[in-house]
Amino acid sequence: STSRPSKDPSSVQADVLQNLEFVVGAPSNKIPNGLDAKSVYRGVAASVREHLIDAFNRTQDYWSEKDPKFVYYLSAEFLMGRSLMNAVQNLELTGTYSEAVKQLGYDLETLRDAEQNAALGNGGLGRLAACFIDSMATLNLPGWGYGIRYKYGMFKQAIDEKGYQQELPDIWLSNGNPWEIPRPDITFKIGFYGSVDNFKWSPGETIIAKAYDNPIPGYKTATVGNLRLWEALPVDEFDLTAFNEGKYDKAVEQRRKAEDISAVLYPNDATEYGKELRLKQQFFFVSASLQDALARFKAKHSDNWQLLPEKAVFQMNDTHPTIAVAELMRLLIDEQNLDWDTAWGIVQKTLAFTNHTVMPEALEKWPVKVLGKLLPRHLEIIDKIDSIWKDSLKEKVLAQVEEMHKKNPPKPKAAKEVPLAKKAGAPAVPEQAEEEEEEEEEDPVEAALNKYGIITENPWEKGVKLVNMAYLAVVGSKAVNGVAAIHSDIIKRTIFKDFFELTPNKFQNKTNGVTPRRWLAWCNPGLAALITETLGTDAWPNDLNLLTGLRQYADDKDFQKKWRAIKHENKARLAAKIKERTGIDLPTEPLYDIQIKRIHEYKRQYLNILSVIYRYHEIKTASPEERKKFVPRVTIFGGKAASAYYMAKKIVRLINRVGMVVNKDPDVKDLLKVVFVPDYNVDWAEALIPAAELCQQISTAGTEASGTSNMKFQMNGCLIIGTMDGANIEIAEEVGKENLFIFGMDESEVPAWREGKRAEWKDYDPRFVKALDMIKDGTFGDEEYFQDLADSVSDMSKSNDWFLVAPDFTDYMRAQDDVDKIYQDQDEWTRRSILYTAGSGFFSSDRTIKQYADEIWDVKPVPVPAA
Ligand code: 26V
Numbered sequence: 001s002t003s004r005p006s007k008d009p010s011s012v013q014a015d016v017l018q019n020l021e022f023v024v025g026a027p028s029n030k031i032p033n034g035l036d037a038k039s040v041y042r043g044v045a046a047s048v049r050e051h052l053i054d055a056f057n058r059t060q061d062y063w064s065e066k067d068p069k070f071v072y073y074l075s076a077e078f079l080m081g082r083s084l085m086n087a088v089q090n091l092e093l094t095g096t097y098s099e100a101v102k103q104l105g106y107d108l109e110t111l112r113d114a115e116q117n118a119a120l121g122n123g124g125l126g127r128l129a130a131c132f133i134d135s136m137a138t139l140n141l142p143g144w145g146y147g148i149r150y151k152y153g154m155f156k157q158a159i160d161e162k163g164y165q166q167e168l169p170d171i172w173l174s175n176g177n178p179w180e181i182p183r184p185d186i187t188f189k190i191g192f193y194g195s196v197d198n199f200k201w202s203p204g205e206t207i208i209a210k211a212y213d214n215p216i217p218g219y220k221t222a223t224v225g226n227l228r229l230w231e232a233l234p235v236d237e238f239d240l241t242a243f244n245e246g247k248y249d250k251a252v253e254q255r256r257k258a259e260d261i262s263a264v265l266y267p268n269d270a271t272e273y274g275k276e277l278r279l280k281q282q283f284f285f286v287s288a289s290l291q292d293a294l295a296r297f298k299a300k301h302s303d304n305w306q307l308l309p310e311k312a313v314f315q316m317n318d319t320h321p322t323i324a325v326a327e328l329m330r331l332l333i334d335e336q337n338l339d340w341d342t343a344w345g346i347v348q349k350t351l352a353f354t355n356h357t358v359m360p361e362a363l364e365k366w367p368v369k370v371l372g373k374l375l376p377r378h379l380e381i382i383d384k385i386d387s388i389w390k391d392s393l394k395e396k397v398l399a400q401v402e403e404m405h406k407k408n409p410p411k412p413k414a415a416k417e418v419p420l421a422k423k424a425g426a427p428a429v430p431e432q433a434e435e436e437e438e439e440e441e442e443d444p445v446e447a448a449l450n451k452y453g454i455i456t457e458n459p460w461e462k463g464v465k466l467v468n469m470a471y472l473a474v475v476g477s478k479a480v481n482g483v484a485a486i487h488s489d490i491i492k493r494t495i496f497k498d499f500f501e502l503t504p505n506k507f508q509n510k511t512n513g514v515t516p517r518r519w520l521a522w523c524n525p526g527l528a529a530l531i532t533e534t535l536g537t538d539a540w541p542n543d544l545n546l547l548t549g550l551r552q553y554a555d556d557k558d559f560q561k562k563w564r565a566i567k568h569e570n571k572a573r574l575a576a577k578i579k580e581r582t583g584i585d586l587p588t589e590p591l592y593d594i595q596i597k598r599i600h601e602y603k604r605q606y607l608n609i610l611s612v613i614y615r616y617h618e619i620k621t622a623s624p625e626e627r628k629k630f631v632p633r634v635t636i637f638g639g640k641a642a643s644a645y646y647m648a649k650k651i652v653r654l655i656n657r658v659g660m661v662v663n664k665d666p667d668v669k670d671l672l673k674v675v676f677v678p679d680y681n682v683d684w685a686e687a688l689i690p691a692a693e694l695c696q697q698i699s700t701a702g703t704e705a706s707g708t709s710n711m712k713f714q715m716n717g718c719l720i721i722g723t724m725d726g727a728n729i730e731i732a733e734e735v736g737k738e739n740l741f742i743f744g745m746d747e748s749e750v751p752a753w754r755e756g757k758r759a760e761w762k763d764y765d766p767r768f769v770k771a772l773d774m775i776k777d778g779t780f781g782d783e784e785y786f787q788d789l790a791d792s793v794s795d796m797s798k799s800n801d802w803f804l805v806a807p808d809f810t811d812y813m814r815a816q817d818d819v820d821k822i823y824q825d826q827d828e829w830t831r832r833s834i835l836y837t838a839g840s841g842f843f844s845s846d847r848t849i850k851q852y853a854d855e856i857w858d859v860k861p862v863p864v865p866a867a
Contacts, residue, residue, distance in 0.1 A: 079121030081682030163656025
């Protein structure tokens, strides 16, 4: 083959120069010293890319030759962040590139910051997908990610002078993208609309999906995996007839319409599933991915489709790709001529589904009208799946109904029950029909069957039918999993109860994990070095349970000192970044307390800021003598609010307003600082997490499916104040519950409170009342604007505090007091910090992916021989 990129430092330097000249096209009199960081970054990245592509080609050729079973991870989101340092470090070329870049008069750190963040995801779900493909490559598992190459990623967040969030477009491709390989030869046709005649679909519109491959380097392995992202393009670039008629805009209309499909990531991680364009995006990438994978299969095994489940498994990341159930059926039946039963048998062995939320508004249900117009053949298929499914249950349901009647004979028509009043603030409950129409008695078997229906009537809108995508996925999959123990348990009891009772073995748990390379080894080099030195091995990033070896040093005073010094360095590094980005000066001695995540009522940033407000009040009203007793704190928030999420945007503004008042108050000085970091993203996370001493994981119990930042903080020795929710529970098991600051109601207590077991306003915690009063009296300005935010947790005629901010406040304050107390005992604090890191092995995404591979995918590692 051709010559391979050399890893020798002087060759790397020559290679960078060559790339600066021929790839970047820099004028030779400016190479290397007259260039800006962005240009040099491109030259260096182009050079690193050669190493990636070399190992990538080897891997993909080897896998193709061996033909093992492949996993395809279908996800509408991959939140990759930056790639340069990750690639260099995963390829073990850090020393070589640092040296080469230094010789050229630059440093790698500066170049690192010249890279744009690839933010093709909203939050946890998208970042999880990124961690998963990192682990797949590291574990040598044959597999690809499949997704969308959005032209615009997650919007950029700016905070205006009033503290209000502004959304700006994320033009992430403006400096090129050296990490992708365009594949103009890999394209598939994607149809939309049209009609179905005798089971034959004639799409009314066709576009093209074009592949871009993104090599994903594993760590300490020759394996480089692949993330294949699809771009939408028109079949015909240009309408020549229109052009010749002088209708220039019409001539490019097709292009624009097609390109819209991969133009922008939907920036809302809960709603918006009514939108046709969103369904278009989903079908677009699912169809392209399935066609691609089936073509690869067919090239090897021609029409031996029975073999498909032994060669491929598709993991559906949430409901977003679940149209795959219908599309795989269509491809097998309409394109490959299989009969229904054979196709269905294959589908049910080839697909698997992960649920990531129980929030009702995020469970996608497509109006039959929207789905049927865009994908008429798929609606027909879904309809048939639905009726076969319900038929298969008839006997069982009949028996159940008879059983029930035996125990509880149906009464002769009794008086109508009085409907329960709609609870204020609760996620909408179907309106009771206005006029009491002569309701026809529903057949009890029909009624019992309906709860299993994939296609059901919208309970909020009579006569409107919806396709429940989660149900479709459950029926069409071989396995269904939640993302933390409690969450997997909840879905069996709630949203999938009826399905769980029928097929209990389908339901599994796969507790999330995060890659310890990016989230410990690379983002916290100081701590990584100390860990390696202490354990006497650098094998831990691939075998994270080795971290338990740190436990024996938890009480070692010398070790604690070193541990603290690193945290302090990281705090100083973060303070410098915050100064540069916001102008705010931060002291580095106080406790660094951080909450970073999407802004959501259920995540309760509001609870956090209310306690900050009360702390401010306490400091203000204390005497100078009393002030000395306060434990100084820096409270940092970061996160984006969906642009149409009214309450979330108010919370952003409130946090910013509190910061503006507190930070300049001469009475407060260094006792309290409140910072909102604008445009929170993966890059910010890499700076914030290693510096954090306390992180807030304070969701209402039962609402946060898992959380993954909790694991990242834990790995970096950051203590948790949190509820018994999501993966916090498992973290508490690994670290010892007594080492976390746990507070609040647990999941089993929440329903009773919501159903009315609550305090009178006069019994509210006076500190809570005080904090609300300060918002309402204009201490932070904008009191009218904040009124309904205050009402949302106090005025029961307007809202019922669905997320339990008021009832959890008192215990939250108690936990905050514990935090202050323990922080004053630095040895105890550090001891706990060490125990957190030592107990984080379980939360490596390598562990998670191994479980998926063994328990769902049945995919085995195929290590690529070293070159
Ligand atoms: C839903 C929707 C609905 C349509 C509009 C666009 C959109 C985008 C994302 C979502 C998914 C919401 C679910 C989600 O993000 N779940 C989070 O998944 C994490 C990884 O498993 C988990 O750690 C978080 O607890 C969970 O909230």
